[in-house]
Amino acid sequence: MAAYSITDKCIGCGTCANSCPVGAIRGQRKALHSIDADICVRCGLCGRLCPKGAILDELGNRTTRIPKKSWAHPVFEETCAGCSLCVVSCPKNCIRIGDPAYQGDTHMRAILSHPADCIGCGLCVKACPIDAVHLEKAASEAKEPAQT
Amino acid sequence: MPTLYSGYMGKVVELDLSSQTTRKYPWTDEDRRKFIGGKIIAAKILSDLLTGHEEPFSEENPLIISTGPLTGTGVPCSGRFNISALSPQTGLVTSSNCGGTFGLFLKKAGLDAIIIRGKCAEHTWLEIDNGRFTFHSADDDGLWGLNVTPSQERMAALLEEKWGAKRKFGQMVIGPAGENLVLYAGIASDERAAGRTGLGALMGWKNLKGISVTGNHEITVASPEKNKAWNKKFFNILRNHPLTGKQMPRMGTAGLVSPMQMRSMLATRNFSAGQFEHFDKVCGETLAEQHNIVNKGCVSCPIRCSRTVNLDGKPVKGPELETLGLLSANIENDDLELVLRLNNELDELGMDTISCAGTIAWAMEANEKGLWDNGLSFGNAEELVQTIRDIAQRKGIGDELALGSKRLAERYGGEDFAIQSKGLELSAYEPRRAVGMGLGYAVSNRGGCHLNGGYLVIVEGLGLFIDPQTPRAKADITMMFQDLMEAVAAAGQCLFSTYVFFPSILITRPNGPVTTVLNKALPHTGGVFRAINKFPLAIQMHMPILPHTKAFENATGMKMKMGDFIRCGERGYTLDRQVSVRFGVGAKDDKLPKRLTDTPQDPNNPSTKVPLDTMKKTYYQARGWTQEGRPKVSTLKKLKIV
Amino acid sequence: MPQVHVILLGLFRLDSGLHEVSLEADKVKDLYPQLLEKARERNPQTTVTKADLDGCVVLVNGRKSRKGAKLSEGDTVHLMSPVCGG
Numbered sequence: 001m002a003a004y005s006i007t008d009k010c011i012g013c014g015t016c017a018n019s020c021p022v023g024a025i026r027g028q029r030k031a032l033h034s035i036d037a038d039i040c041v042r043c044g045l046c047g048r049l050c051p052k053g054a055i056l057d058e059l060g061n062r063t064t065r066i067p068k069k070s071w072a073h074p075v076f077e078e079t080c081a082g083c084s085l086c087v088v089s090c091p092k093n094c095i096r097i098g099d100p101a102y103q104g105d106t107h108m109r110a111i112l113s114h115p116a117d118c119i120g121c122g123l124c125v126k127a128c129p130i131d132a133v134h135l136e137k138a139a140s141e142a143k144e145p146a147q148t
Numbered sequence: 149m150p151t152l153y154s155g156y157m158g159k160v161v162e163l164d165l166s167s168q169t170t171r172k173y174p175w176t177d178e179d180r181r182k183f184i185g186g187k188i189i190a191a192k193i194l195s196d197l198l199t200g201h202e203e204p205f206s207e208e209n210p211l212i213i214s215t216g217p218l219t220g221t222g223v224p225c226s227g228r229f230n231i232s233a234l235s236p237q238t239g240l241v242t243s244s245n246c247g248g249t250f251g252l253f254l255k256k257a258g259l260d261a262i263i264i265r266g267k268c269a270e271h272t273w274l275e276i277d278n279g280r281f282t283f284h285s286a287d288d289d290g291l292w293g294l295n296v297t298p299s300q301e302r303m304a305a306l307l308e309e310k311w312g313a314k315r316k317f318g319q320m321v322i323g324p325a326g327e328n329l330v331l332y333a334g335i336a337s338d339e340r341a342a343g344r345t346g347l348g349a350l351m352g353w354k355n356l357k358g359i360s361v362t363g364n365h366e367i368t369v370a371s372p373e374k375n376k377a378w379n380k381k382f383f384n385i386l387r388n389h390p391l392t393g394k395q396m397p398r399m400g401t402a403g404l405v406s407p408m409q410m411r412s413m414l415a416t417r418n419f420s421a422g423q424f425e426h427f428d429k430v431c432g433e434t435l436a437e438q439h440n441i442v443n444k445g446c447v448s449c450p451i452r453c454s455r456t457v458n459l460d461g462k463p464v465k466g467p468e469l470e471t472l473g474l475l476s477a478n479i480e481n482d483d484l485e486l487v488l489r490l491n492n493e494l495d496e497l498g499m500d501t502i503s504c505a506g507t508i509a510w511a512m513e514a515n516e517k518g519l520w521d522n523g524l525s526f527g528n529a530e531e532l533v534q535t536i537r538d539i540a541q542r543k544g545i546g547d548e549l550a551l552g553s554k555r556l557a558e559r560y561g562g563e564d565f566a567i568q569s570k571g572l573e574l575s576a577y578e579p580r581r582a583v584g585m586g587l588g589y590a591v592s593n594r595g596g597c598h599l600n601g602g603y604l605v606i607v608e609g610l611g612l613f614i615d616p617q618t619p620r621a622k623a624d625i626t627m628m629f630q631d632l633m634e635a636v637a638a639a640g641q642c643l644f645s646t647y648v649f650f651p652s653i654l655i656t657r658p659n660g661p662v663t664t665v666l667n668k669a670l671p672h673t674g675g676v677f678r679a680i681n682k683f684p685l686a687i688q689m690h691m692p693i694l695p696h697t698k699a700f701e702n703a704t705g706m707k708m709k710m711g712d713f714i715r716c717g718e719r720g721y722t723l724d725r726q727v728s729v730r731f732g733v734g735a736k737d738d739k740l741p742k743r744l745t746d747t748p749q750d751p752n753n754p755s756t757k758v759p760l761d762t763m764k765k766t767y768y769q770a771r772g773w774t775q776e777g778r779p780k781v782s783t784l785k786k787l788k789i790v
Numbered sequence: 791m792p793q794v795h796v797i798l799l800g801l802f803r804l805d806s807g808l809h810e811v812s813l814e815a816d817k818v819k820d821l822y823p824q825l826l827e828k829a830r831e832r833n834p835q836t837t838v839t840k841a842d843l844d845g846c847v848v849l850v851n852g853r854k855s856r857k858g859a860k861l862s863e864g865d866t867v868h869l870m871s872p873v874c875g876g
Contacts, residue, residue, distance in 0.1 A: 003364070023313030038278045039315070041364050081383050081450035085222060088249055088316060088447050099442075104804060106397035106443055106452065129222025129379040129448065390845065391874040398801055403873045406799040410849055410868055433803050611874050613847075613854060647874045655872045656845045659856050 002058035003040035006033050009054035016046035021091035043091050043121035071120035072135035080109040080132040086124035092117045151177050154370040155217030155704040157260050165354055166266030170281055173263055185216035186638040187243040188720030190232030193263055194241055195723055200730030204236040205353045207266045214261035216640020220252040220367040223699045224382050225642040227446040237331045237346035237552055238571040238595045240728040244342035245637055247446030253318030257363030268355035278363040286357035295496040296323040296336040303358055321358035322348040323498020325540040330550040332503035339465050343500040345594055370705030378702050382695045383450050390655040391647040396453040397443050401469035402432035411609040413581040416477040417526055418509040419567045422578040422749050424477030430484045451644055459488045467491040473576030474505035481529035493533055497540040503552055506573030510553040510566050520560040564742040570595035579758050580749040582608035584622035586758030591738045591767055593724040599643055602626035611650055614670045617755040621674030623766035627681050635717030639700055649693045681770055687711035719787045722779050735777035791816055792863040800871030806838045818848050819857040846871050
């Protein structure tokens, strides 16, 4: 399967291996690391963390480091039908189907239950069959002009 | 073999447990066009592998786990997978359909289907990772003997430890019932189950406790943009329909108890009556009011018909209608909490709630009639928790109850009230007040199954209200419903998505002129259904009542108009039958117990019994089968089966 | 006017909270405004509407009937919202 990979720019700091949500990255400290293409779910977390830009995405493009505070998080829309494909696809288990708003409520939507764990990978967006979720940067971090 | 079509992973693998080897099973695009996926590809494989001389408990009997092309594509209600084999319970070809996430992950592992042959030398569980198969000891890992939930939890913990990470995966397991070869043991996957026809016993016989599956393959669709656009429409259709958008999410199948009671079709006292005096204590409304229900669904499904109920302060899976009816009215138990407890226990032990409850009802009557002294009696359900544990462990009378009502009736007598067909116990719908359902139960490939039987009750007094006693048109409608459901299931979608087949107005205006006219007219339209059944390929378009075909085309890139779809379903249904014919099945087996065909439910109304012979004759004609119930050569040729 | 016994089933029962009521009416449909009134009395925020009642299957003394059906003293009327299968 197409997967992320690591170039020889790798300094073996272990940041990627320690955070890979599916345990796909192996390597000795201070030595070149590698990604198991059979396990990688293409979340891109390694690329966003690597201090050396040593990670290539599944298409072979170099990735760049992005500070955590700039990561975007999923926002679920009213049209979400609670089908839970995003829940199953989330590598960090930070999405669940929300609780009913009242007794007998059946229109539960997906919610980001563990925002602190979210890595902004967008696999939920990819999994959604009806475009009911998109990624947004947290309001305080967005560089948009302040609303009046 | 790689495929030109999207949705498929292009790989079917044959795994031999005895030698622990795998090989690719040949599977071409022509096969995909003819047999779609799911239960129909399984039927084709069984047709290739079975000669008619195999025993259910034998290394030659393959357990086939298959997905549909839509499984995991995001098309609504496409979280299903199928398990097929020669059934230990009926001795015939069977299939059992299950929700949950296993199907999705099987495809992520790059597989459309796996064919499991042979037998493990020791208790084993199987790990599938991107098409790599690893065998683990179920004894060393402490899995053998565990109930369904602890088994799945233990398997998850073992995998997490091995991987050093929480990867997502799907799993299926058997409980003690399957290990001990209870003939109606099921297979559980998450909270869902492939419950019917004893496939858990086959897994147990193969010494296979469970399977986990994961992978990182992408499931692609032919036209992503079109697919998404149609998904949006399809989701909306389901969410705005009164049945799939309101009734099913709110009450699930449990909502059927009351209407069945009103229509005298709630099986009561081992199918000797159609109404239960205390139905109000066990109906779906009471369940919702007293047990604080939250609805829950399979992956990719907006209907979310499953319910979590409160039992002893803990959330557990709620009972479906079949279980609710058969564990209450049919054994004269009015204690709803006990029903929840029994349902939970049966799920945990891993056995089919329908067959177990049906067997117990038969045993109660056999005891009261003095045929078999077993201590069970109607209205006394308190001890049943222990009884079903004994069934799973094959202890005391449990050892015999594990055989099912057909075999017990052969041993003790009482065939006339053994409520089963081909060895499979009937669901909770009393067919004497829905005779088309009676036909379905009798002719169904699986045996006494309401879904494989065509589910005619939906038009005989639940959704629509055509005359439930007339045999008119019932055979032709049964055939069409069977074929449609066969195709929907093979595509990987849930049968409940077919409720949109009934335009909303018929449901929201049950007393309106359109509905009234249709109810009156349907029994006179057998000819129309017959013509469509005969020449489905004439319908070369998509129909608004069946959004499934367009979803299928968008996802796979294969031409699939409504007529093609029905024809594929017919092919699958006939193929199942044809393989069972090799095992000797025929008209003689398409039967119901005498209670349902000879004794009117209402002594004052002679029409309240199932006129099976009349309907069977028409059914065989409609299907192009001989009056002995075997597909004619011309029919097999027409369907390109031979 | 004949007094009849009305039993509610299905979603209407869950949404209105009404199980069984005794009412007076000549025809089945004359029960509807009274039932909505009762539902509102029970819960002023109730979401049930006449459309919900129009969507109910009508049974009088256990037999399928219609909205326009005439009622007699002592009849039992079941109103049941539509269901599908399992």
